[in-house]
Amino acid sequence: MITSVKNERVKAWKKLHNRKERNNNQTFLIEGFHLLEEAWKSDWVIREIIAEEAVELPNWCQNYEVERVNEQVFELITQTQTPQGVAAVVEMKEALEREGNHLLLIDSVQDPGNLGTMIRTADAAGMDGIVLGHGTVDVYNDKVIRSTQGSIFHIPIYHANLSNEVIELRKNGFKIWATALQNAKKYNEITIDEKVALILGNEGAGVKKELIDAADEIVTIPIYGRAESLNVSIAAGILMYYLKR
Template identity: 35%
Template sequence: MITSLQNETIKEIVKLKQKKYRDEKKMFLIEGFHLIEEARKKHSILQIITTLSDDFEEETLHVSQNVMNKLAFTRSPQPIMAICRQNNHSLIVEDGQRYLLLDRVQDPGNVGTMMRTALAFGYDQMIMSEDCVDLYNDKVIRATQGALFQMNVCVMNLKDAIVFLKHQGVDVYGTCLRDASSIETYQVKDKMAFVMGNEGQGVCDEILELCQHRLYIPIQTVESLNVGIASAITMYHFQK
């Protein structure tokens, strides 16, 4: 059992709390039994970290509560964490029918909600712009509730993604309030992609210019909807 915070192995694991090192090592941390079970299903776990005396099927590092408190993201951590391998997030699903694109979405809770919703409605892939919140941010991971290990996610330049999708025969819809048509005026098509924008600024003009269509959700009283809610309505409306 490792009890020292100065242990070199622990110091290396702590570095994974920083995006720079996560990207360099192609690894990330998860915390809690539920996320570990979801990661295990996809064989994503490299090492278990635990204060329990149990033996696990994966390589296991036993640590003291003091060390666990240092490694964990929450104030009252569960007695188990894991180091997981990152997936390859650079390839677009070529034969998909439904895509959700995120333009500079910054709130971890929104990204988690959108990922879970896309998974629930059978979307083939979620494509995030490179300036969205980090996919492996601990708050994003918790918000996905395990969907991170099931949903196909691609992180890339959104302009390149849209051009590629259009060449694949996918109709791309930008969500906005200006020069847009109601969601109710569009018919369900075989291949569709929906671009959801930044919480404060929406979809940027450069991205909107690449979209074949623009849509909005008719609402009353309030000026706009939370992007997570708007994406859920859109994805439900245009299910396969």
């Protein structure tokens, strides 16, 4: 059992809080029984499981390397307020081929909670994949992962230059929808084509102009109350469920 916060393994786990270290190692940390089980059920590669000494693990954990640590060590590596005493190092997994007819393209969304909620909602709505553009918060950020509630392990996620992605998608028969306020049509007045890629943008700036200009449809969600705008993750949910109706 590891009891020293100066242990080299502990230092390596702690470094995974940093995006650069995650990318260098192609691994990330997850915490809690739910996320651990979702990673296992979804056949993601679990490098090792980290558990406090008194924590009882499911039987299937016997198939993995388990490192026991004391409470002090676990508190050092945890990023949750009420840790469950179990974490794991998981290998990153980038989807390769675009499949399906409904994709969510995310342009420079910065808030981890928003991105995590969008991933979770895309999973629930039955979207076929998510493409993350440059400037978007790291999908392996701890807050993003927790906000997905395990959906990060269920839906294919890609990274791409969205301008290039739109060109390729149009070649493959996709209609491109971009969200905006100006020169837009109400989303529920637009005919849904067989293949649709939906672009949502940054919380403050919205979708980049070059992507709006490349879109087949510019869509908006009408606001009937006095709110100035909708949260981007809420808007994404409304539009994704409309596409999948």
